[in-house]
Amino acid sequence: MANTVLSAKRFLESHQPGKWSISYTKLDLQKPVPSDIVISRSCVPKPIDCLAREVGLLSDEVELFGKTKAKVQLKIIKRLQAQPDGKYVVVTGITPTPLGEGKSTTTIGLVQALGAHMKLNVFACVRQPSQGPTFGIKGGAAGGGYSQVIPMEEFNLHLTGDIHAITAANNLVAAAVDARIFHESTQSDKALYNRLVPLSGGQRKFSPIQINRLKCSVFITRFARLDMDPSSVTWQRVLDTNDRFLRKITIGQSPTEKGYTREAQFDITVASEIMAVLALTSSLEDMRQRLAKMVVATSRGGQPITTEDLGVSGALAVLMKDAIKPNLMQTLEGTPVFVHAGPFANIAHGNSSILADIIALKLVGPEGFVVTEAGFGADIGMEKFFNIKCRYSGLRPHVVVLVATVRALKMHGGGPTVTAGMPLPKEYIEENLELLEKGCSNMTKQIENAQHFGLPVVVAVNAFKTDTEAELDLVCNMAKAARAFDAVRCSHWAEGGAGALALGQAVQRASEAPSKFKFLYDLELPIADKIRIIAQKIYGADDIELLPEAQHKVELYTKQGFSKLPICMAKTHLSLSHEADKKGVPTGFIVPIRDIRASVGSGFLFPLVGTMPTIPGLPTRPCFYDIDLDPETEQVNGLF
Amino acid sequence: MANTVLSAKRFLESHQPGKWSISYTKLDLQKPVPSDIVISRSCVPKPIDCLAREVGLLSDEVELFGKTKAKVQLKIIKRLQAQPDGKYVVVTGITPTPLGEGKSTTTIGLVQALGAHMKLNVFACVRQPSQGPTFGIKGGAAGGGYSQVIPMEEFNLHLTGDIHAITAANNLVAAAVDARIFHESTQSDKALYNRLVPLSGGQRKFSPIQINRLKCSVFITRFARLDMDPSSVTWQRVLDTNDRFLRKITIGQSPTEKGYTREAQFDITVASEIMAVLALTSSLEDMRQRLAKMVVATSRGGQPITTEDLGVSGALAVLMKDAIKPNLMQTLEGTPVFVHAGPFANIAHGNSSILADIIALKLVGPEGFVVTEAGFGADIGMEKFFNIKCRYSGLRPHVVVLVATVRALKMHGGGPTVTAGMPLPKEYIEENLELLEKGCSNMTKQIENAQHFGLPVVVAVNAFKTDTEAELDLVCNMAKAARAFDAVRCSHWAEGGAGALALGQAVQRASEAPSKFKFLYDLELPIADKIRIIAQKIYGADDIELLPEAQHKVELYTKQGFSKLPICMAKTHLSLSHEADKKGVPTGFIVPIRDIRASVGSGFLFPLVGTMPTIPGLPTRPCFYDIDLDPETEQVNGLF
Structure with missing residues (x-):
């Protein structure tokens, strides 16, 4: 008996978070840098169950999805509740060009540096990309070059089905809204009531969801008739496809719908409110409640109509029960990554999930780091990271990493327009210190934006091969003049974690600086x-x-x-x-x-502010022209 | 060296299919029989990796999806190519009532009998159900009572994402069709060509998919301009949701589409041609080819336009690369089940996948059994099983199991209309030999239909608690009079495999009868x-x-x-x-x-023949009212 207790104790001790014993994957750097998919598949990922053990996950907390992906169960939060959190780092950027300035790549490069090179416990927490744009213009989103999440095709396609679950849940709500409006418009109150609460064994029995609703509406009419105003419906259907022809449609034109047509639209799935719920929830119970509170329309009497009123909220929770578990993958250098949630960065808050961050902060322990990425520039993704995500999570960040590129800064200095799919004008390829210096104003302002929240800012200058020494030095100097904690150049795209070592060291130093985190506004203020x-x-x-x-x-x-x-x-x-x-x-x-x-x-x-496109389209020659499967090797070709 | 060879040989021998060493799960039968979800979650499924080993799968042939589902890689077909196939049994039914007569339940009951009670190697191969109807009227489709695939909530929701992959692939084609029509209508031939084959490093380079197309169209116009007639588009969008308002819609009404509106529709995902491709394909290479041959529209010149013409076929293969691997699950009694593909049974052929059957027949070995289910009655699902599925697979079936119920036979004898969701008229609850005897004509005809293909027919009378002894005897006698090989009553819903033991024994005897399988028609005949x-x-x-x-x-x-x-x-x-x-x-x-x-x-x-509804709707009170998640236990409630 004493032995059993002892061995249980030893087992638990050996599973206490501490310094991980983790094997890193050595990169074989090629020049010129090959395409992302070629680099990705040149590395053999560690079996994901092995990585899970290395970072202190117990086998019954992990659900494998093939050999390279796993879901982590939420019960781990309870097991590690006494464990102090690690340092919390957010990666953001200056105002970008339409090409993007490498925030994801920097996030992955930084964790590869902190982990494989500085031997610290470190997790990256990133968003799951929308699949639609992968086949349009944008391509993949797993970082790039020698700083990637692998296998990149698994990361970019399907993953473990979380976005598909959101599509299913979102569209069940949409179908329920229109079907309910239809059935109410063709039936009397009494008939509706009899169908909603059918006789079963001589009795009419309410379902628990109906009882919730009964608490507020005692009369049959208000119970049976939601009386949604069709023109007030704000809930849209979604697909994870770049389908521009669904931006505005008319639905209900089949004779079976008896003339109840209305205008509607499809959004891309990541724009669904359910995606934002997934990203902001803190537990299964909390998700169930959030999924019940979603407002889909207004009644003719002016009341908000919710998913709970439709009776669909429980089914939504069931559809989302696996999506709530963060997905474990790895970087090219074998450090762990959580890929979880990816809400739109304009009509939603554009940040990966709170749950992934919470679990990662426990797993890395007090000496470790969690690096999470916020969408778009610091004025959008970072502001929302602090004011929305950190407010709901209660987590307190330590360091802001602000990614800047010579290219984007030149654009801010007055350089010509940068367009995706078009060759870059020469201003961006040749040295031009004047444009660059002028454009550093944007960086200065974004540094100031981060400082509004009381945090140290490390500027990561993501170097491209056309950047000159003088240009890179200028950016670093301007950043320091703007009171950045530090500013360092990085070459992780070409060199992996080794190219972000200086950045990693700067982040570690910054994390020890005193932090006085504060929100920008008080929730009690008027809208x-x-x-x-x-x-x-x-x-x-x-x-x-x-x-x-x-x-x-x-x-x-x-x-x-x-x-x-x-x-x-x-x-x-x-x-x-x-x-x-x-x-x-x-x-x-x-x-x-x-x-x-x-x-x-x-x-x-x-x-x-202005009109937001909520579903992209396909160009004349979409990326899919280059994508194919080799039936012999089962390898994916042409993803980038 | 000699030792290495010897141990390799021993290892391979120990992995040769033979009699499985498999642990069965004991049922704890309750009366009255609880709900499906209560029974399903009262059984603890074996870890799926353990079941995979028991049936002779090697660990590197299996991809786990959590603890209760796994995908099996196609390379196993090569490893077992020399292995003789097992016996191949198809389960079909008489013409059913709208309530269904228990084909799925009988399929599962039969394998539970053959496996857990007769100790034979046996696999069930069943269709993955559409998720839409699960939240509508129909509920789950994992069998029922004590004959189920478990966990039933995993079986009915998402599974491993195959249907979601089809939704994504199908809708990428749809988006590509409309985007291409749009871009062609707003650009000159030259502009189209320049965009389709962009300059890259001073050169224009064709993608491999474009080179395939160039083989047939040498002029720029025919290459760059598919010239699809918008009114000829037969490719529809799909969702796995019961959304009646999408039966007929108008798309392209946003100003960004410049007035190029057209009427279109959504079908339920299982009606997608890609689902039929998945069910009928025999390898990755074959699937890639089938995905390229799909016709989406006709050009104004009368040529069929394919997915290959659109340049999207490679991307489709990539999206479907995991869906092609059959999904392993288990029955309540611990026998293995492949769940794979679920094409519509009217506009498609309504049978589970060829690949699952091929792999299962190898795994069970020559003394074993594979039981597969064909959708709808024998005049539809079985006819298509033989004439389409067996024709493409080259597999030769041994036995037909024809499921009959007293209820359906009474309906055929002139009983009142049976409607889903309504109480059954008394004719179906009380003994009525006259109606029953008259209705047996339908069973007789369906037996004859199976005999057209040269196979022995075993009639399984799926007994309900209101059926009388005299009624059940009458059906068995009538079946034997119609030259069925045998006819037995079954009670697997209430008793699990034990209730289908007589059926299992009859099937085993029938499988030893000489089989003279033949097709009904020659493909060379005119349409x-x-x-x-x-x-x-x-x-x-x-x-x-x-x-x-x-x-x-x-x-x-x-x-x-x-x-x-x-x-x-x-x-x-x-x-x-x-x-x-x-x-x-x-x-x-x-x-x-x-x-x-x-x-x-x-x-x-x-x-x-007539109009086929291709997307169901939601009733006034859909099933989802009863479905909820317990946030404490994570249990799903209310699925049936």
Whole structure:
């Protein structure tokens, strides 16, 4: 008996987080750097169950999905609740060109440096990419060059089905909305009631979901008839496909729907509120509640109609029960990565999941690091990371890494337009210190934006092969002059973790600096005040202007009790202002707020600044022309 | 060296299929029989890697998906190629009521009997159910009572994502069709060409998919311009959701699509041609070819336009690379089940995958059994099983199990209408030998239908608790009088495999009877002749009538070279005739063929007899009202 206790104790001790005993994968660097898919498949990933053990996961906490992916069960949070968290680092960027400046690549390069080169416990937490754009213009999103999550084809396609689960859940709600409107319009109250609460063995029995609803509506009419106004439906259908022809459609045109047509639209799946719920939830119980609170329409009497009113919230939780578990993968150098959730960065908050961060912070332990990436530039993804994600998670970040490139800074200095799929103008290929120096204003402003939250900023200058020494030095010097904690150049794309070693060391030093994290605004403030604070302090606007629809929504949401929610600005990421072509640091502008929407389940209001495309299209020659499978080797070709 | 060879030899010998050493799960039978989900979760499934070992799979042939599901890699076919196949049994049914007569339950009950009770190697191969109806009226489809695939919630929801992969692949094709029509209509030939074959490092380079296409079209115009007629597009979008409002829609109404609107529709995902391809393919190479041959529209010049012409076929193969691997699960009594593919049983052939059957037949070995289920009644699913599935697979079946119920036979004898969701009229609850005897005509005809293919038929009378001894005896006697090999009553729903022991023994005896399997028609016959043979021999029709659209298609497909394909009739399953309300054995009718469609990638023509609904709707009170997740235990409640 004593022996049993002793061995149980020893077992648990050996599973206490401490310094990981982890085997790193050695890179065989090639020049010129091969394509992403060629690099990805040139490395043999460690069996994922082996990596899971190395980072202290118990085998019954892990669900394998093939040999290279696994889901981690949430019960681990309870096992490690007494464990102090690691250091929490967020990677963000200056205002980018449409080509992107390498935030994902820097995130992966940095963890490869902290792990394989500095031998620290470290996790990257990244977003699952939308599959649609992979076949359109964008290609994959697993980092790039020698800083990637592998296998990149598994990362980019299907993963473990989380986005597919969201598609299914989202569209079940949409089908339920239209079917309910249809059935209500063709049946009497009594007939509706009899169908909703059918006789079974001589008795009418309410389901638990109906009993929840009965608590608020005692009369048959209000119970049986939701009376949704079809023109008020805000819930859209989704697909994870770049299908531009679904941007605006008319539904219900089959004779079986008896003329109940209406205009509707499809969004890309990552724009679904359920994706934002997945990213912001902290437990299964919390997710169940958020999935019940989502507002889909307004009744003709002005009441918000929720998924709970439709009776569908339990089914949503069932559809999402596996998606809530973070997905474990690895970097090219064998360090662990959580890939979990990927909400849109404009109409949602653009950050990976809270749950992945919580679990990773426990697993790395107090001396370790968790590096998480926020979408778009610091004015959008980082601001939302702090004001929305950290507010809901209660986690306190230690360091901001701000990714800058010579290319984007030159654009901010007045360089010609940069367009995806077109060759770069010569200003971006040849040395031009004048443009660069001018453009550093954008970096300076974004450093200041991070400092609003009380955190040290390390600037990572993501070097391209056309950048000159003088250019790279200039950026570093300008960053330090703007009171960045440090600024270092990185070459992780070409060299893997070794190329981000200086960055890793700077981040480690910064994490020991005193941190005085604070939010930018108080939730108790009126909606308009919260929006104004973001616009003035982060975007540098003079003021905001609420257009009539937005003014109406401020009143409606205040009446409906949603005014205490944080704000998630839906603004272009291509400028600090609301106009994409205003580069550098625009001044003297007023941000027009066209409309405000409520994402009540995920827990934020999103003011619309301009129109946001919510489903991309396919170009004349989509990426899929190059993608194929080798039936002999089963290898995927042509993904990038 | 000699030792190494010896131990390798021993290892291989120990992995040769023979009698499995398999642990069965003991049932704890309750009365009254609890709900399906309660039974399902009262059994602890064996770890799936353990079951995989028990049935002779090597660990590197198996990809785990959590603890209860696994995918099996196709390379096993090569390893076991010299192994003789087991006995091949197909389960079909008489013409059913709308409630279904228990084919799935009988399939599972039968393998539980053959395995856990008769200690034979046995695999069930079943279809993956569509997720949409699970939340509508139908509920789950994992068998029922004490004859189920477990865990039933995993079986019914997501599984390993195969259907989601089909949704993604199907909709990528749809997006590619409309985007291509749009780009062609807004660009010159030259502009199109320059975009399709962009300059890269000063050169224009064709992708391999484009080179395939160049082999047939040498001029820029024919290369760059597919010239699809928008009104000829037959490729539809799909969702795995019961969304009636998508039955007919208008797409392209956003200003970004510049007025190029058209009418379209969504089907349920299992109706996608890609699902039929998955079910009928025999290898990765074959799937890649089938995915390239799918016809999506006709050009204005009358040429069929394929997925290969769109350049999307390689991407489809990549999206489907994991879906092609059969999914391993288990029955309540611990015997193995492959769950793989689930094509629609009317506009497609309604059978599980060829690959699962091939692998299972090798794994069970010559003394073992593979039991596979064909959708709908014997006039549809079984006919297609033989004429389409067995024709493509080359596999030769040994026994037909025909499921009959007293309820359905009474309906055929003239009993009142049976409607899903409504209480059964008293004729079905009380003894009524007269109705029953009259209705046995349908069973007699379906026995004859199986005999057309030269196989012994075992009738399984699936007993309900309201059936009387005299009724059950009558059915068995009538079946034997119709020259069934045997007819036995079964109670596997209430008793698991023990309740199907007599059936198992009859099937084993029948499998030793001489089999003279033959197809019903020769592929070389003209299209109309093949349709006529099915209508006359299987349905008992006097003749067929080709309506003008069908006549036109016969000519078109003959010209396009598709006339040698087998026939997949899209006919109601609720009658042997084309009219759902004609019960028993209708005579003196002519089957009208409204139209014919081509499913060139999967490899069949499907004549349309009447209109086929291709996406179900949600009723006033869908099943989802009862479904919920317990956040504490993570258990799913309310699925049935």
